[in-house]
Ligand SMILES: Nc1ncnc2c1ncn2[C@@H]1O[C@H](COP(=O)(O)OP(=O)(O)O)[C@@H](O)[C@H]1O
């Protein structure tokens with residue numbers, strides 16, 4: 001087993017010396033519209049099409065139909081890979097999803113929706129197709145009913161421990177909003193092996209998209225902000241284009 005898993009995102013791997021450390025869990029944190037879902041899907045799509053690595057996409061918010069429709073517009077035909085069982089799209093939305101069935105055979109209620117149950121379901125799916133990659137989108141949806149930091153920490157730790165036994169490289173999308181841009185780091189960012197920010201930055205030339213690797217345990221990585229675009233062919237990062245901006249005052 002290689003110790004690095006290529007991200008498949010153009011321009012990203014050279015910022016971290018050749019891909020994600022295999023088996024690690026990486027938070028993809030960004031504002032709405034920053035490309036978190038696209039990032040997670042592209043990681044799995046490229047894994048399936050270029051590296052022969054099956055993947056599980058767990059959606060906690062956007063419907064599978066909406067994801068498939070939107071990704072098709074940027075050149076990723078998920079239906080094809082789903083029918084070949086190279087990708088499984090798991091609808092784990094606690095309100096809409098059918099995956100959350102309890103021992104009694106009844107659908108799981110919102111308050112019973114727990115991270116550990118989710119990691120069990122992901123484990124089943126991983127074994128079903130021999131997955132090497134997982135993307136969970138967004139983790140925020142799972143954590144919103146834990147107001148207390150201690151409870152959040154416990155739930156995330158349970159999920160990450162459950163997932164780490166699966167030996168997959170895992171991306172976990174989380175949302176942050178403008179009110180949090182004082183950069184108080186959330187619990188999940190402390191616990192995860194890695195954190196990548198997808199941001200919008202105000203420059204003299206207008207608003208641009210910027211990506212920053214904040215941490216990846218055990219890796220000497222770049223930590224500047226770099227320009228990225230969302231294009232008709234997916235996400236493109238420009239590793240040679242650093243972005244320098246004054247301290248942010250909001251967009
Ligand atoms: N074909 C495209 N060309 C350029 N930008 C696009 C294209 N398709 C989508 N986008 C951008 O991607 C954004 C949505 O990305 P998404 O991955 O859903 O973000 P998030 O999950 O962070 O909310 C849209 O708001 C739009 O700005």
Ligand SMILES: [Mg+2]
Nearest residue numbers: 036037062137
């Ligand atoms: Mg999204």
